[in-house]
Amino acid sequence: MTNVAKHSKNTISVVVKESSDMKKKTDLAGRSVGTLANINTTGSKKILKELTNSGISMEQKEFGSMTEMLESFYNGEVDSIVISESSRSQITDIEAYANFDSNTRVVYQTSYKVENTDKANAVSNITTTPFNVLISGSDTRGGFDENGRSDVIMVATLNPKTGTILLTSVPRDFYVTTACDAGDGCMEGQLDKITHTGIHGTNTTKRTVEKLLGIEINYTFKVGFDTVTDIVDAVGGIDVNVEPGYECNNFMHAPGLSVHAGVNHLNGEQALGYARERYAYSEGDRQRTKNQQQVLMGIVDKITSPAIVTNYAQIMDSMSNTFSTTMSNDEISSLIKYQLNSNLKWKMEQYMVNGTGDTLMCAELGDAAYVMVPDQSTVTTAKNKINAVLAGKSADDVE
Known part of the structure; x- marks a missing residue:
């Protein structure tokens, strides 16, 4: 795995x-x-x-x-x-x-x-050195080894010393300059939606995010639809807090699911439907990105509890072949032991880069399509927040 x-x-x-x-x-x-x-x-x-x-x-x-x-x-x-x-x-x-x-x-x-050219840029000690993880959610239906669009692009910045996790999301339609290694087959140096980078593998998405944000990514974590359902069900479901005005009972990808204002307990299929929904919200993909962050925070909250951590081997076995990561077995084990010994309660922080909608040429399509043109001030803020957490500070202190 x-x-x-x-x-x-x-x-x-x-x-x-x-x-x-x-x-x-x-x-x-x-x-x-x-x-x-x-x-x-x-x-x-x-x-x-x-x-x-x-x-x-x-x-x-x-x-x-x-x-x-x-x-x-x-x-x-x-x-x-x-x-x-x-x-x-x-x-x-x-x-x-x-x-x-x-x-x-x-x-x-x-x-x-x-x-597959994706390799780790490992830190010296994963329990003391801050690091960045790219979480890439693939929309492929053809099996986990099949390349597909990166419909979720999120950088998790972890500082084990301060117990801080910053989630920085990039909307799937963000209009970026593609970056890749020789042989990846991507449209190097051309403008496109960032979701299309996943077609050429996680490494292309990683390289493009590094170029966009001006950061270094240490590890990647590629997930599919089954990952969400399996993880959430394995930990007994998760809780998400829905803000007033964001109640919904017509989820496209989870028929029968409804969420109310306040805390909602979701099983795996419900969590996946909640993370995929965009048409029910006037904010569209922006709200979907926030929902994805909520689902991940719910998972982190559950898997760092003592009862779950002590059974991590059984949980990971149940998720076999649903995700892959460049983080090694030894590094994962070190993090688990660190969590068990410290019983650390992680502080979760969030940010999302933003932009404005437009219709522009996309290299992978060879034609114009809807894109989100980056607001460069939000890209700069994202970089500053990531660097703040890596330096032992809080991302919330960055304006």
Whole structure:
């Protein structure tokens, strides 16, 4: 669980309309297929080569953007298109193609591995030295080793000497300059929503957050939907405090869930639904980010209690294969022992960078989409708050 896999998986599909007469791989022979000229070229080449090796030749037509390719597909200009499965959410986020999953189907699919370059920048002593952890929440449905968008981006700054944890959130639509290592396959130096960095692995998200905030990240913690439900259920549920005016009984991802003003006790599925909701709030993604922080604070409050800490091995076993972290087994054990010996009650602090909405070109889409343009003053404040906690001070003292 604490060993990050050497490779991640990318899955590529040839997609046709649901009404198409193409039912199996051999039906693709002689038909036309749309691909993207500058995006996901590795996957497109791989799947078309596999088809060619099987004696199935297709007429390829390249497009400059995702929306251009989709328009031609639905207009009947091409019989099929090649997509990366990690881009499905990008497609369905476009209002005109919200029903893409239901009115299309996959005729042929393949996967290939990409090297995972994420490594720890470990501190000398995790019980005495402050450190930063990137928490990246993936929206992938294809398995934990599948790359997908980073729909949760949060930096947890921990100072074990002062017992302080600062949670700094970056909204998924934050418009940033992408940073990555050579070979990550990302749009290095180009502007895009930060959520798209996860398509190229946690390391790309980490590098981009480091560049954005001007900080150093020591460890990463990649989670999926199952992580939230499993952790929350393993610790017996969590409590979240809902402010007056934020009551809700129409959660999109948790039908039947309702929360009232005051303290609410949530099980795993309810906590996940609460952390994912944005449409029920006028603040949209800003409120969802606050809810995510509340859920994480509820988890921290529960797992640092003596009753839970002493059973941590059993709890971690129950969450096997639901998350990965670059923090080592020894470092996790040291933190557990430190918590047991000190019975430290952590002080939780929160911050979120902010910005204004706009429609701008996104490198991964090859087209314009809704983004949040950063308010640089909030980015500076975030950096100052993180540095304050690392220096043994309180983030709340930073204006």
